[in-house]
Amino acid sequence: MEKGEVILLFDGRCGFCTRAIRWLKRWDRWDRIRPVPFQRPGAPEHYGLTREACEQAVWAITPNGARHRGASAILVAVGAALGCPWLQTLYRLPVFRPIADALYEWVAAHRGRLPGVRPYCEEHPEECT
Template identity: 40%
Template sequence: MTVPTSGVLVFDGECGFCTRALGWLRLLDREARLVTLPLQGPGVPARVGATPAACKEALHFAADGRVRTGAAAVNGALAVALQRGFPEWLYARTARTQERVYEWVARHRGLLPGMTPWCERYPAACAPTADPRS
């Protein structure tokens, strides 16, 4: 299994749990192979071929022309960060269970331990672009 050398991960920058989880992922990404972007940034969802609503519902990860969502996105991003195929190998064997756990976590993320959300810490990264017609 060939692991992509880079990828784009779109996350909810208004979610404290998501921001905390992103911090863990960035620690694993020692070679800075991942571009991590808050969905609230201008044009960010379009970078992964998604809508803001779809990105609010689940992580989106794009690499090598493929977009993964939910638990598949987590495993894809981990594979790139670690440069190891194990996360995707494991996902292929446990996808149904991982997706159920991911969906539960996504529904309850506001109740899980987090930190100051990305968009509060870095408001410029989440600022909408000005409408040139105004």
């Protein structure tokens, strides 16, 4: 992954997702992650995505325009924040990928029941539709 800003489209109405974004930004020593709630008007379309795709999973868009969904997106974002691009290489391993994908899908399906904070869109209603 090349150096630069990674856009992270997340669910701004999700308290767990907002908490995860805050954690990630605390670890983002090089300010490489730019979280964007997918509820921001025009945000999904700007990055070539649909609202429906963003409702299903988090998305990371790298500086070269590559789009990553779900577990791959998390590993791209965490790798960028921590300066560990090898995390994306780890994801490509046949043994690791199905485990990471299954874990991500479980978390995504249960995110409304997981501990969180006040959702981003409640704190910044002017940014969300």
